Amino acid sequence: MHIVFSAATPEDFKRLLALRLSVMREHLERLGRFDSDRARARFSAGFAPAFTRLVHLDGAFAGCVTLRPGGEGIELEHFYLRPEFHGQGTGSRILACLLEETDQAGQRVHLGVLKQSPARRFYERHGFVFTHAGEFDDYFIRMPRQGTPSLAR
Template sequence: MSTAAPAWTLRPATAADLEPLAELRAAAMRPDLERLGRYDGQRVRQRLRDAYRPEHTSVIDAPGLVGCLALAPDERPGTLLLEHFYLRPELHGRGLGTAVLRAALERADAAGLAVRLNVLNGSPARRLYERHGFALESEDPVDVFLHRPARPLSGKAAS
């Protein structure tokens, strides 16, 4: 069986994507939240509904809605907040998250912006972020807060 990442595109999210994304969030977060003894299906969906900003959210299509990523201006100047980055659980470990994250970080680098995020304590996603240059900022019993400084783009040598 191939473990290669499926072909994917990003499209702007719309208001109509809210409920499918709330369901996706519940499925994606369930294992980690259950491990922490904090899974509440209604609450996990409502938190996305309350924070959903389609203007900062992209839907991952591979084909069909398989995930989302929100990258919004942070309260800290020169920084973006990476939030609501979810993939269908059956796509975990196939390189899709890596490819989407890499593309998002390239956009941040092109704009000269740092990126920060939080991930559930003990989540395997933390390793993905650390492989892409995120470092520990702080943590509590539930969340780990990570930060990646702005990185200048490597220019190609002039010929």
């Protein structure tokens, strides 16, 4: 599998919003929090094409991820893969590429995960450690690692 990242543009908003809704709907409904208007507003408020990458696998659009510089490192946001890529180790390979970048830059990575989401276990497997709980999300951090072999290639 060949992973390629490309820059997002403002024109990608609708496609990435649709992806977010398809990936998050089930989890938000489980918490009684799904509202398409609120989901659109939240994604619109956080959509930053300058920091968002489209993910392509073997030439096909697979998803997106945002790596936004923050006060104490990098904020990993909006990491969504099309459902047909779930459960195959694809997310792990993509995340390994991203973490290799942040490790080389010596940056810690912060993220929030919707409460009761299976994504929590995914991030914990990749070295993220719980820091605190918010009303709807749990928050994690991963410190930079030195000399870690790449799993992505």
